[in-house]
Amino acid sequence: MDTSKHTLGTLFDQLGLPSDEDSITQFVTRHAPLPGDTALHAADFWNESQAHFLTEGIEDDSDWAEVIDELDAMLRH
Numbered sequence: 001m002d003t004s005k006h007t008l009g010t011l012f013d014q015l016g017l018p019s020d021e022d023s024i025t026q027f028v029t030r031h032a033p034l035p036g037d038t039a040l041h042a043a044d045f046w047n048e049s050q051a052h053f054l055t056e057g058i059e060d061d062s063d064w065a066e067v068i069d070e071l072d073a074m075l076r077h
Helices: 008-014 021-031 048-059 065-076
Strands: none
Touching (some): 008 065, 021 065
């Protein structure tokens, strides 16, 4: 069982994206604001695997759900 604390950095690692603080900031700046009627996983900047991971994380209320919600909130501001 994975008991490690998930962070934005580890989420970006899981998504196969650069995960340092500057890269995360640049990603959010480039893609925000996400339209209110677009679910995070449905945004056009994810590939199929990334979208599936995000969907599964929220639908299953996995240990990734909190940090996925954090990214969602960041992309809406």
